[in-house]
Amino acid sequence: MDQSERGAPERNKLRGAIAEMEVRVRGLSAKGETESEALRVELLEASWQALMALIQLEPEPTRRECPHCHGRIRQNATRCLYCFGKSAPTGAETASAA
Numbered sequence: 001m002d003q004s005e006r007g008a009p010e011r012n013k014l015r016g017a018i019a020e021m022e023v024r025v026r027g028l029s030a031k032g033e034t035e036s037e038a039l040r041v042e043l044l045e046a047s048w049q050a051l052m053a054l055i056q057l058e059p060e061p062t063r064r065e066c067p068h069c070h071g072r073i074r075q076n077a078t079r080c081l082y083c084f085g086k087s088a089p090t091g092a093e094t095a096s097a098a
């Protein structure tokens, strides 16, 4: 219900992590840095890990082939995103028709 309110602090954390990531990426190519390259890479990796932890990216959904155009579409898709052709989702879980 109050998703937008609850999401706000997380989003600010995400912004912070992205900003830090930007600084690290820029730091990699910066000349005359006092930090060693190895340390800069290490810091970049740490920032990346923090960013990934915040995003909590789901694993890519398994895909199936569209029977009409053979495009790669999501396993649970009922409509192809390339040709808009309808097809029944494969797999065990069948979504209730809405």
Ligand SMILES: [Zn+2]
Binding pocket: 066, 067, 068, 069, 070, 071, 080, 081, 082, 083, 084, 085
């Ligand atoms: Zn298709």
